[in-house]
Amino acid sequence: MRRMPGAVRVLACLLGLWLLAPFVAGLLRLGDADWSGVDRTALARAAGVSVASASLATLLIGLFGIPLGYVLARGRGWWTAWLGGVVQLPLALPPLAGGVLLLFLLGYGGPLGALGLSEHFAGIVAAEMFVASPFLIIAARSAFAAIDPALEDVAATLGHRPGTIFRRVSLPLAWRPILAGLVLAWLRAFGEFGATVMLAYHPYSLPVFTYVAFGEAGLPSMLPVLAPTLVLAALAMAVGHWLARPVARGAVPRTGPLPPLIDRAVAEAPPRHLMLALRRDLPGFTLDVRLDSRARRIAILGPSGSGKSMTLRAIAGLEERAGAQVRLDGRDLSPLPPEQRAVAYVPQGYALPPHLTVARQVRFAVDCVPDRAAAWMAALGLEDLAGRYPDALSPGQRQRVALARAFARRNVDLVLLDEPFSALDAPLRARLRREVLAVLRGMQVLTVLVTHDPAEALAMAEDVVLLDGGRVIRAGSAAAVFARPGSELAARLLGAEAIGDGVVRPDGRIDVGQGVALQVRHPDGERADLPPPGARVRWSARPYQIRPAEEGAYPARILWRGPIQDGQRPMRLLLGDAELEILADPSCMAEGACRVDIDPACLQVWPVA
Numbered sequence: 001m002r003r004m005p006g007a008v009r010v011l012a013c014l015l016g017l018w019l020l021a022p023f024v025a026g027l028l029r030l031g032d033a034d035w036s037g038v039d040r041t042a043l044a045r046a047a048g049v050s051v052a053s054a055s056l057a058t059l060l061i062g063l064f065g066i067p068l069g070y071v072l073a074r075g076r077g078w079w080t081a082w083l084g085g086v087v088q089l090p091l092a093l094p095p096l097a098g099g100v101l102l103l104f105l106l107g108y109g110g111p112l113g114a115l116g117l118s119e120h121f122a123g124i125v126a127a128e129m130f131v132a133s134p135f136l137i138i139a140a141r142s143a144f145a146a147i148d149p150a151l152e153d154v155a156a157t158l159g160h161r162p163g164t165i166f167r168r169v170s171l172p173l174a175w176r177p178i179l180a181g182l183v184l185a186w187l188r189a190f191g192e193f194g195a196t197v198m199l200a201y202h203p204y205s206l207p208v209f210t211y212v213a214f215g216e217a218g219l220p221s222m223l224p225v226l227a228p229t230l231v232l233a234a235l236a237m238a239v240g241h242w243l244a245r246p247v248a249r250g251a252v253p254r255t256g257p258l259p260p261l262i263d264r265a266v267a268e269a270p271p272r273h274l275m276l277a278l279r280r281d282l283p284g285f286t287l288d289v290r291l292d293s294r295a296r297r298i299a300i301l302g303p304s305g306s307g308k309s310m311t312l313r314a315i316a317g318l319e320e321r322a323g324a325q326v327r328l329d330g331r332d333l334s335p336l337p338p339e340q341r342a343v344a345y346v347p348q349g350y351a352l353p354p355h356l357t358v359a360r361q362v363r364f365a366v367d368c369v370p371d372r373a374a375a376w377m378a379a380l381g382l383e384d385l386a387g388r389y390p391d392a393l394s395p396g397q398r399q400r401v402a403l404a405r406a407f408a409r410r411n412v413d414l415v416l417l418d419e420p421f422s423a424l425d426a427p428l429r430a431r432l433r434r435e436v437l438a439v440l441r442g443m444q445v446l447t448v449l450v451t452h453d454p455a456e457a458l459a460m461a462e463d464v465v466l467l468d469g470g471r472v473i474r475a476g477s478a479a480a481v482f483a484r485p486g487s488e489l490a491a492r493l494l495g496a497e498a499i500g501d502g503v504v505r506p507d508g509r510i511d512v513g514q515g516v517a518l519q520v521r522h523p524d525g526e527r528a529d530l531p532p533p534g535a536r537v538r539w540s541a542r543p544y545q546i547r548p549a550e551e552g553a554y555p556a557r558i559l560w561r562g563p564i565q566d567g568q569r570p571m572r573l574l575l576g577d578a579e580l581e582i583l584a585d586p587s588c589m590a591e592g593a594c595r596v597d598i599d600p601a602c603l604q605v606w607p608v609a
């Protein structure tokens with residue numbers, strides 16, 4: 001364990017000693033204890049009243065206080081802040097003053113006076129609830145607020161209704177701090193005196209009995225009276241500690257023989273029609289996305305913070321404040337809550353509830369198909385991790401669990417993947433991309449993939465959407481968007497690195513200077529779709545797409561040859577007026593004046609702004 005700063009330790013010890021000192025002082029006076037003046041029957045009765053009233057009060061506090069803590073943690077707006085302040089007020093009041101207020105309410109002539117709670121066991125419970133509730137409510141609010149909202153969001157996309165999410169995700173995660181809050185509330189209720197003495201002097205609770213005994217017999221008779229108080233409080237703390245102990249996490253048995261993941265021969269499903277009109281205004285950021293796409297798979301690319309994840313969340317129905325119109329094949333999904341949208345959602349942070357093993361995570365969806373879950377566990381190498389909890393997984397393993405969980409569902413219309421392969425190593429990433437693509441091809445779904453990797457977008461998607469600053473800057477078929485990005489920013493988002501200037505010639509070639517004219521062809525084989533002749537443009541090809549070749553189409557000059565790195569030879573060359581960094585085959589020996597080839601379909605061209 002990391003060493004603590006000396007000053008911190010000293011300050012902590014000083015307060016600890018101060019809290020311990022009265023107990024030590026009491027122990028030193030044990031010899032003076034006078035049992036003769038103590039009515040043991042009355043003492044036992046008072047102790048019984050205190051244990052029973054504190055337990056009942058704690059039960060009621062838990063029953064109502066845990067939901068209140070949740071409302072305070074998740075609620076928005078002035079009324080939540082106001083309510084959050086009100087529930088703390090009993091802490092600020094002297095207990096006697098709290099008792100006075102309770103008398104106004106429950107005493108003779110008060111609005112609830114007819115209940116007859118004063119001078120009654122129920123009055124003790126009422127007084128204890130009043131003073132002890134804040135301990136549980138504050139603990140529950142902090143515990144719920146500490147839960148990553150993405151865990152609840154993803155549970156909703158997996159088909160769980162709000163009540164189930166509260167029971168199966170939020171409550172288990174908040175349980176330990178809540179238990180600590182319940183123990184504190186019990187202790188506070190058990191030791192409650194001021195409000196009780198005002199509202200319900202009879203029957204005697206232990207604190208009231210102690211006060212009466214002190215008045216009648218003085219300090220020496222206090223020690224026998226205090227003893228049961230201390231013993232019961234210690235017992236309650238021990239029980240709380242035991243309940244909140246870390247539970248041994250048993251391993252989950254491995255699954256049996258597995259069915260094949262997919263039938264590879266399955267025909268590609270027809271495209272889906274997605275229409276989006278999303279609008280969300282935030283301080284400093286506005287998401288305004290309009291999209292009309294007919295495709296099976298759409299990739300969204302954009303710089304960090306451009307609104308990619310927000311778009312995905314809005315499609316899933318998780319951005320409640322977004323004015324989000326989402327239509328799939330003409331069906332309006334906008335009124336549907338996330339649990340009814342039939343989405344398989346893999347969020348960026350994976351959102352794995354920490355209290356579920358890998359096996360349970362993968363089977364967490366309401367409509368999980370066990371065979372499919374098992375097949376995905378096998379395909380993603382998760383079988384040996386089935387009994388592990390998320391905190392014992394690497395980021396890549398967590399990502400695989402999130403993928404398996406999403407694909408184990410029976411009813412899916414939309415697959416929403418937020419950088420689903422980003423944490424995986426290169427070989428696994430490539431394999432998984434192929435595997436997922438093969439599965440998606442066989443499903444009647446629309447996939448929306450958020451990625452930073454243009455190669456991934458090109459490999460997986462039919463349509464590409466480029467976002468910047470919350471707006472779509474380019475959208476269309478992947479081939480068209482890659483060939484004609486439309487702007488430098490779009491070209492760079494698509495991975496353009498070797499960039500040069502040029503002018504469109506009447507014959508459709510690009511004049512790049514020094515008498516070199518590049519031939520351009522649209523990758524779809526359509527016409528080049530270029531700006532008009534005379535227009536100034538910029539052009540780009542990927543570093544490995546400019547290849548030195550003896551019979552190459554264009555003259556060039558190699559300015560520098562680097563040592564081989566990662567199986568490729570970096571070079572700098574002059575092509576027309578452009579100085580370009582390229583990656584050549586390691587066997588390439590070209591030097592000085594040479595010729596290069598560029599596939600006309602690989603050239604990206606866009607007008608100069």
Ligand SMILES: Nc1ncnc2c1ncn2[C@@H]1O[C@H](COP(=O)(O)OP(=O)(O)OP(=O)(O)O)[C@@H](O)[C@H]1O
Binds near residue numbers: 304
């Ligand atoms: N509560 C908020 N208040 C103000 N701005 C916010 C809030 N939440 C998110 N944003 C902004 O919304 C924008 C879009 O966020 P989003 O998570 O969609 O980005 P992204 O494109 O997915 O980024 P990355 O690639 O880094 O994941 C960001 O610029 C972010 O700062």
